[in-house]
Amino acid sequence: MGVGSVCVNQASAVAMSKSAKRFVLNQLEKAGVTLNGADPWDPHVHNDGLWARLLRDGTLGLGESYMDGWWDAEELDQCLFRLINASIQDAFPKDLAEMWSVARGRLLNLQRLRVTEVGEKHYDIGNDLYAAMLDKRMIYSCAYWKDARDLDAAQEAKLDLICRKLGLVPGMHILDIGSGWGGFLKFAAERYGVSGLGVTVSKEQAALANERTAGLPVETKLLDYQALDGQFDRIISIGMFEHVGYKNYRAYFEKTASMLAADGLFLLHTIGGHHSTTHGDPWSEKYIFPNGMLPSIPQIGKAIEGLFVMEDWHNFGADYDKTLMAWHARFEAAWPQLSASYDARFYRMWRYYLNVFAALFRARNISLWQVVLSPHGVSGGYASIR
Numbered sequence: 001m002g003v004g005s006v007c008v009n010q011a012s013a014v015a016m017s018k019s020a021k022r023f024v025l026n027q028l029e030k031a032g033v034t035l036n037g038a039d040p041w042d043p044h045v046h047n048d049g050l051w052a053r054l055l056r057d058g059t060l061g062l063g064e065s066y067m068d069g070w071w072d073a074e075e076l077d078q079c080l081f082r083l084i085n086a087s088i089q090d091a092f093p094k095d096l097a098e099m100w101s102v103a104r105g106r107l108l109n110l111q112r113l114r115v116t117e118v119g120e121k122h123y124d125i126g127n128d129l130y131a132a133m134l135d136k137r138m139i140y141s142c143a144y145w146k147d148a149r150d151l152d153a154a155q156e157a158k159l160d161l162i163c164r165k166l167g168l169v170p171g172m173h174i175l176d177i178g179s180g181w182g183g184f185l186k187f188a189a190e191r192y193g194v195s196g197l198g199v200t201v202s203k204e205q206a207a208l209a210n211e212r213t214a215g216l217p218v219e220t221k222l223l224d225y226q227a228l229d230g231q232f233d234r235i236i237s238i239g240m241f242e243h244v245g246y247k248n249y250r251a252y253f254e255k256t257a258s259m260l261a262a263d264g265l266f267l268l269h270t271i272g273g274h275h276s277t278t279h280g281d282p283w284s285e286k287y288i289f290p291n292g293m294l295p296s297i298p299q300i301g302k303a304i305e306g307l308f309v310m311e312d313w314h315n316f317g318a319d320y321d322k323t324l325m326a327w328h329a330r331f332e333a334a335w336p337q338l339s340a341s342y343d344a345r346f347y348r349m350w351r352y353y354l355n356v357f358a359a360l361f362r363a364r365n366i367s368l369w370q371v372v373l374s375p376h377g378v379s380g381g382y383a384s385i386r
Contacts, residue, residue, distance in 0.1 A: 017052055020055050028043075031086035040073070041073055041074070047068075047071075049070070054092070055092065055093065056095060056096070059282060066348060080355055081362050083359075084359050084365055097283075100282070105277075118291065123200070124204045132334035132337070137186070138180065140239060142271075142323050143158050143322070144157040154326075159187040159188070161386075166265050166267055169192065171194070173197075174196040175235045177225045177235065178199070179205075179209065180202075180238070180239075182210070189213070194234075197218070197220075197232075199225055201223075206222040225255060226255060230259060232259055234265055239269060240270075246295070262375055267371070268300075268370070271317075271366055271369075272300075273294035273366055274365070288353050300371065309373065311382035312385075313371050314369065314370040314384075320357070324355075
């Protein structure tokens with residue numbers, strides 16, 4: 001290759017970089033965001049390779065470039081909120097990461113092929129991290145802030161709301177699918193006098209859950225939900241359905257229906273998407289929730305048809321913004337101690353995760369649903385509880 005060819009290639013690369021920058025800056029302007037501006041939500045860019053990277057890699061590139069220190073914003077949540085609220089992603093060309101995510105979702109059933117992957121890569125990364133970030137009961141799902149002023153109170157309110165929606169009374173035997181660190185089972189056993197079984201695919205969660213619930217009539221097993229059997233008066237699933245996958249929604253509800261008493265109730269607590277999809281976000285899939293995807297209302301409706309009567313559908317997705325920002329504040333406060341166990345890139349990854357999800361809920365791009373289901377319809381009607 002001659003000197004002339006090298007010069008031509010370099011000139012072409014520079015031109016492409018300038019074109020990419022103009023495109024991205026135009027999108028930022030639509031969102032009310034100014035490059036290197038004075039507002040706390042304005043991004044400050046440290047690497048001019050960012051523009052081409054965003055066009056090439058989409059949301060994956062946005063998250064990875066933040067992890068790599070290519071850009072910063074004083075108020076990261078506000079920056080991301082403005083980008084999401086202006087729907088600037090719609091203007092970007094389809095990127096390879098998104099196309100690969102779509103293809104994997106359609107061709108494979110990774111939620112069943114790799115049942116334990118999300119436990120190993122997300123929930124097992126360290127109980128010290130989760131203990132520092134979460135409330136005292138270690139509840140890793142949306143809190144209920146209606147009458148609460150702090151995270152502990154908001155999580156207790158959520159747990160009690162679930163118990164009241166299910167009509168728990170002493171002597172009932174309940175199942176918690178995706179039971180985490182045993183927080184709900186402990187609460188329900190102590191406050192409502194029930195016994196119960198919880199299942200999780202996380203070794204760290206199962207071990208700590210049994211330690212924290214010692215002496216109570218509850219147990220947590222390291223077990224895939226499809227391996228369950230038995231009969232239960234009530235079934236609960238809190239923040240687990242996002243890992244089921246659209247190809248398995250029907251089988252999931254068939255399984256729960258087979259284990260629920262004829263006069264029982266099932267409460268599904270899940271993040272939900274406003275559009276039916278068959279894959280997740282490339283950045284989140286790669287770094288936070290492997291094989292995760294959000295269900296839609298039509299997908300849930302089709303999956304429960306003929307199995308359950310929908311008694312109540314409660315959306316309090318705006319509360320997840322407050323929950324995530326509370327987790328973020330606790331994570332930041334604990335970082336000086338956590339930094340001995342986690343590196344700087346993990347820090348940027350984790351804070352990006354908490355802030356981008358808070359922004360998504362703030363923009364009302366995604367929701368949080370509690371759905372109460374019964375096998376045959378509650379005689380006389382179900383009284384909705386808020």
